[in-house]
Amino acid sequence: MxxxxxxxxxxxxxxxxxxxxxxxxxxxxxxxxxxxxxxxxxxxxxxxxxxxxxxxxxxxxxxxxxxxxxxxxxxxxxxxxxxxxxxxxxxxxxxxxxxxxxxxxxxxxxxxxxxxxxxxxxxxxxxxxxxxxxxxxxxxxxxxxxxxxxxxxxxxxxxxxxxxxxxxxxxxxxxxxxxxxxxxxxxxxxxxxxxxxxxxxxxxxxxxxxxxxxxxxxxxxxxxxxxxxxLLRNPNCPAHLGLPLSYKNDVTEMCTRNGRRLLMLKLENPPKIEEALTKLSQNSVNAKLVGTQVLSFVDEQGSRFSYTSAGVLLAEISEVYSTIDEAKLVVERVSRMLN
Ligand SMILES: [Zn+2]
Structure with missing residues (x-):
């Protein structure tokens, strides 16, 4: 010591x-x-x-x-x-x-x-x-x-x-x-x-x-x-009563950055980083490894993506897509390549 x-x-x-x-x-x-x-x-x-x-x-x-x-x-x-x-x-x-x-x-x-x-x-x-x-x-x-x-x-x-x-x-x-x-x-x-x-x-x-x-x-x-x-224990506390957590897995909007929407999706069946690299290249997407835990890539419309070894896809959506529904479709398209 x-x-x-x-x-x-x-x-x-x-x-x-x-x-x-x-x-x-x-x-x-x-x-x-x-x-x-x-x-x-x-x-x-x-x-x-x-x-x-x-x-x-x-x-x-x-x-x-x-x-x-x-x-x-x-x-x-x-x-x-x-x-x-x-x-x-x-x-x-x-x-x-x-x-x-x-x-x-x-x-x-x-x-x-x-x-x-x-x-x-x-x-x-x-x-x-x-x-x-x-x-x-x-x-x-x-x-x-x-x-x-x-x-x-x-x-x-x-x-x-x-x-x-x-x-x-x-x-x-x-x-x-x-x-x-x-x-x-x-x-x-x-x-x-x-x-x-x-x-x-x-x-x-x-x-x-x-x-x-x-x-x-x-x-x-x-x-x-x-x-x-x-603080006291709450007799109606859902955790202490053992009630289930409501669980939702959907594309989530995190914030807007430089006028671009930042969206996140936790994949259902996330591939490991090496598998994800292969899947992306099979779809003609050229991803680069940042450190050992993150893949970074850009699509043809200029949306920027990070896929982390936590199985999370983060997307900074191109200004070409103005509505949230269009932005979600972009994330879903990339997630299909990875799932
Ligand atoms: Zn409690």
Whole structure:
């Protein structure tokens, strides 16, 4: 153990030598590598947390760079987990990093939690948060929840198999119509602050301290204020009642970028990257590999696509297609080549 490296945190009464050993032995899953997850991952790696499992399906894009400080211009187009793993190893070579290019849904959430001692929910959609929450109930994993939008953020800690959970607080919501960072915007310092508070809560959980357990911390950076609210298990919580999650697999519009629609589809039977490369070339599509987890290609009308090893097709649709229905047809045409 390199105590000199960590001496300024070992000096804290709450950490000390034994706490540093606990951090070194910890295995933490960071689910979502956007603004929150990249901050959490950088902070925990720098502190010497032994192993980080990084989970995300997405690729780095230019509008991420103002707040996701782990990424640089050279990572644009790469899988977020692959780019983040490379950066974390540069910053602390003794930390083990396992990148998982996975889209978190009901089927895959188990992969994100089963090997971890602690799970951090840094996701930005409710459907994925619900799926992760259910997996944490089933596998009895403590969950640090976070969210950040506009200038408002929230952090809480759940031990959802014994106490409250995300669906106790936010039951039966759908992502449709809810604002996102792409539509409503987000203050970069908010995600860094919320991510830092989540990382601090992760450290406290590893050390056996329950400071935000079943408590919601509300952060308002517009007003520079913090507030805490106690949470109880909701007797009508769909997760605790064991009700099924509503599951929909359709082309989803994520946002508009430079007047171009950005659409996403999780494929039903996703091919591996090498198979996808073959299938695309059989359809006369010339795709190039970005890193090891992403295929990038452009169609004749100028729509740009990324296919990630999570089985997700991301499409930036050409301006030629103005309606959402036309845009969806473009995605469906390419998905048929891959399925
Ligand atoms: Zn619940």
């Amino acid at each position: 390199d105590f000199w490296r960590y001496s300024r945190q070992v000096a804290l009464e709450s950490i000390g030598f034994s706490g540093q050993e606990k951090l070194k032995s910890a295995n933490v899953s960071v689910v979502g590598l956007g603004g929150l997850g990249s901050q959490v991952a950088m902070s925990l790696a720098a502190m010497g947390v032994g192993k980080l499992i990084l989970v995300d399906f997405d690729v780095v894009s230019e509008p991420d760079l103002h707040r996701q400080l782990i990424f640089t211009e050279e990572h644009i187009g790469m899988s977020k987990v692959e780019a983040a793993a490379l950066e974390l190893k540069k910053r602390n070579s003794s930390v083990k990093v396992e990148p998982l290019c996975v889209f978190v849904d009901e089927k895959s959430a188990e992969k994100a939690v089963k090997d971890a001692d602690l799970v951090l929910d840094c996701l930005d959609t409710l459907s994925s948060k619900y799926a992760l929450n259910r997996a944490c109930i089933e596998h009895k994993k403590a969950l640090v929840f976070g969210s950040a939008l506009e200038e408002y953020g929230m952090v809480s800690v759940f031990k959802p198999w014994v106490s409250a959970c995300i669906e106790c607080v936010y039951p039966n919501l759908s992502d449709e119509g809810l604002p996102t960072c792409a539509t409503a915007g987000v203050l970069p310092q908010l995600v860094q602050l919320v991510g830092s508070i989540m990382a601090a809560q992760a450290v406290k959980q590893i050390l056996g301290q329950n400071t935000l357990l079943d408590t919601l911390l509300f952060i308002d950076l517009k007003d520079a204020s913090f507030e805490k609210v106690s």
